[in-house]
Amino acid sequence: MSRVEVEKKVLNENQILAEQLRERYRQQRILCVNLVSSPGSGKTLLLEKTLERMDKGARVALLTGDLQTENDAKRLAKFGFPVKQIVTGGTCHLDAKMVERHLADWNLEDLDLLVVENVGNLVCPSSYDLGEDAKIVLLSTTEGEDKPLKYPSMFFKAELMVLTKIDLLPYVPFSAELAKENARRVHPGMEILEVSSTTGEGLEAWMDWLRKRQQQKSEKVLTELRG
Amino acid sequence: MSRVEVEKKVLNENQILAEQLRERYRQQRILCVNLVSSPGSGKTLLLEKTLERMDKGARVALLTGDLQTENDAKRLAKFGFPVKQIVTGGTCHLDAKMVERHLADWNLEDLDLLVVENVGNLVCPSSYDLGEDAKIVLLSTTEGEDKPLKYPSMFFKAELMVLTKIDLLPYVPFSAELAKENARRVHPGMEILEVSSTTGEGLEAWMDWLRKRQQQKSEKVLTELRG
Numbered sequence: 137m138s139r140v141e142v143e144k145k146v147l148n149e150n151q152i153l154a155e156q157l158r159e160r161y162r163q164q165r166i167l168c169v170n171l172v173s174s175p176g177s178g179k180t181l182l183l184e185k186t187l188e189r190m191d192k193g194a195r196v197a198l199l200t201g202d203l204q205t206e207n208d209a210k211r212l213a214k215f216g217f218p219v220k221q222i223v224t225g226g227t228c229h230l231d232a233k234m235v236e237r238h239l240a241d242w243n244l245e246d247l248d249l250l251v252v253e254n255v256g257n258l259v260c261p262s263s264y265d266l267g268e269d270a271k272i273v274l275l276s277t278t279e280g281e282d283k284p285l286k287y288p289s290m291f292f293k294a295e296l297m298v299l300t301k302i303d304l305l306p307y308v309p310f311s312a313e314l315a316k317e318n319a320r321r322v323h324p325g326m327e328i329l330e331v332s333s334t335t336g337e338g339l340e341a342w343m344d345w346l347r348k349r350q351q352q353k354s355e356k357v358l359t360e361l362r363g
Numbered sequence: 364m365s366r367v368e369v370e371k372k373v374l375n376e377n378q379i380l381a382e383q384l385r386e387r388y389r390q391q392r393i394l395c396v397n398l399v400s401s402p403g404s405g406k407t408l409l410l411e412k413t414l415e416r417m418d419k420g421a422r423v424a425l426l427t428g429d430l431q432t433e434n435d436a437k438r439l440a441k442f443g444f445p446v447k448q449i450v451t452g453g454t455c456h457l458d459a460k461m462v463e464r465h466l467a468d469w470n471l472e473d474l475d476l477l478v479v480e481n482v483g484n485l486v487c488p489s490s491y492d493l494g495e496d497a498k499i500v501l502l503s504t505t506e507g508e509d510k511p512l513k514y515p516s517m518f519f520k521a522e523l524m525v526l527t528k529i530d531l532l533p534y535v536p537f538s539a540e541l542a543k544e545n546a547r548r549v550h551p552g553m554e555i556l557e558v559s560s561t562t563g564e565g566l567e568a569w570m571d572w573l574r575k576r577q578q579q580k581s582e583k584v585l586t587e588l589r590g
Binding site for chain 1: 369401402403429430431432434453455482483484485486487503505506507509510512513514515516528530531534535536561
């Protein structure tokens, strides 16, 4: 079997498992989002600020992936919501099997929102469906405006781009307009939010996006069930 | 053949080719460095500043890798040294075959230094030997101090870490001391330089490092040849 064939087989197996996860989320009307970005774009900090703003009774859980360390799970666990670290041990992306295994002892009936924080990598996670409703790509203002053009697959597959670290705009040679233009060149009509987890700017719009997306999903499923 | 076996075979084939490249560099006493980092850590800007500071007659050439676009080659070509873009078309790393193919019409006798700028990815490029003398990993002050712990393979394999964007230290919650401590936890004794390509701070030490490393390599080869 050639390398390409093996790769295809692995991706097909992943796809089957991802569809099973998607169906489980659908039955429970859970919104699952898959956060992807370069290392250090601010995924974990954005999630800390997100959990801080959640109602105490919010039905949210998080899976956070890294090659090594439990650092992110520790950072996220302090808000009292269920969190698990997925340590890939060197693998450059999460796959559906890892997600399924880490969900095993959670009761999905208790959730409305499942957030998966992928390994920091703008390339490989774009090939692995985790059964999510939406990929969300973060791009920070310190990374350069050309990243959507250089990593088009990720920006094409993501439903939303969150431009992070906008508090640093005065100190970096970065045009938010050009970055957004580049994102929409590879993904016309892409939704884009701008946030600073440090100052809090844009966080309300981000919370609204999550809330509305979850409602939308829930209503869609209910309509299908009635249909 | 299982996926692991195929992966091993691909890596073995890469290793054979990498050793051939290494031997060619040795014969010509060329220093080859392989720059790796997250997307947007400042590899290309550091190389622009490096070329700007080179003597006009410097015997240097560059290969720069990206999934898509010729942007980086265009940025680097304006200094008058030979530059080629390697477009991987989606592949998350450079391999030895890509390097060999792009070197084909260059005369290695004309070079003292070959710089390879890898795809922006802190994971996959660590597995692919390009025949380089040294991997150099860049970490920018906007990425967080924990990256060496989360991506240990890359920091373990790199001879030198260049901490970039130190001009942003006043504006980001980043401890350079902790980042260096973390790098040396995964790679004891690792060499570390701190630079700002924007203000120029640290660039002389970086140029010195390259110069000395090239001399060292050249003298080592001459000693072996005399031996």
